[in-house]
Amino acid sequence: MIDELPTRAALTAAAFLLLATGLSVLSVFGGDAARDAAQALAGHLGRALDEVGAIDGTAIFRGGVGVAGPFELPPNLAGSSYRIEVRTTDVRVLVGAVVAVAALRTSVHPFAPDHESYSTADLRDRDAATFLAGAGTPFVVERAARLVDGAPAFLTFVHLP
Numbered sequence: 001m002i003d004e005l006p007t008r009a010a011l012t013a014a015a016f017l018l019l020a021t022g023l024s025v026l027s028v029f030g031g032d033a034a035r036d037a038a039q040a041l042a043g044h045l046g047r048a049l050d051e052v053g054a055i056d057g058t059a060i061f062r063g064g065v066g067v068a069g070p071f072e073l074p075p076n077l078a079g080s081s082y083r084i085e086v087r088t089t090d091v092r093v094l095v096g097a098v099v100a101v102a103a104l105r106t107s108v109h110p111f112a113p114d115h116e117s118y119s120t121a122d123l124r125d126r127d128a129a130t131f132l133a134g135a136g137t138p139f140v141v142e143r144a145a146r147l148v149d150g151a152p153a154f155l156t157f158v159h160l161p
Contacts (some may be wrong), residue, residue, distance in 0.1 A: 026145075036078075038077055041093045042100040043100075045084070045093075046090070046101075048066040049091065049108055049141065052071070052156055053143070054077055055154070056154060058143055059143040060140060060141070060143075062141075063138065063140070071139070082134075084133045086110050086130075087130055088105055088107050090104055107155075108158050111129060112159040115146070119149055130137075137160070139160055139161070141156065142159070143156050
């Protein structure tokens with residue numbers, strides 16, 4: 001048995017140091033896992049949106065948790081809940097304090113294609129809005145033919161169903 005007070009104090013301090021070291025190592029690895037998972041998902045969604053943006057025709061894809069296809073989302077990332085933001089020029093995946101961003105080659109419009117024609121200024125104003133989707137929120141990716149300033153064009157839209 002350890003009866004001396006200085007010995008007990010030294011062992012207690014050593015136990016606290018080991019515990020703190022173990023917790024910090026776990027938090028570092030957990031942060032790396034969340035960061036890697038968020039970056040992988042952002043990259044995947046960015047590539048899938050760019051592929052839709054390359055289609056010279058109309059197409060509709062559904063996305064969300066458990067929705068089969070290129071926009072299927074996992075229920076969580078590294079054991080944490082997450083959120084997705086689709087903006088005109090990028091896709092962001094947010095997990096806690098981690099933000100992963102994937103740039104888009106093709107512009108995406110984060111609203112439903114509710115008009116047959118748009119002006120460039122109207123698209124710019126409406127694109128200022130951000131499309132938000134949690135992991136459980138279903139969404140639609142749509143490639144549609146519209147008139148932009150009177151000229152026909154295929155545009156990519158991301159919106160809620």
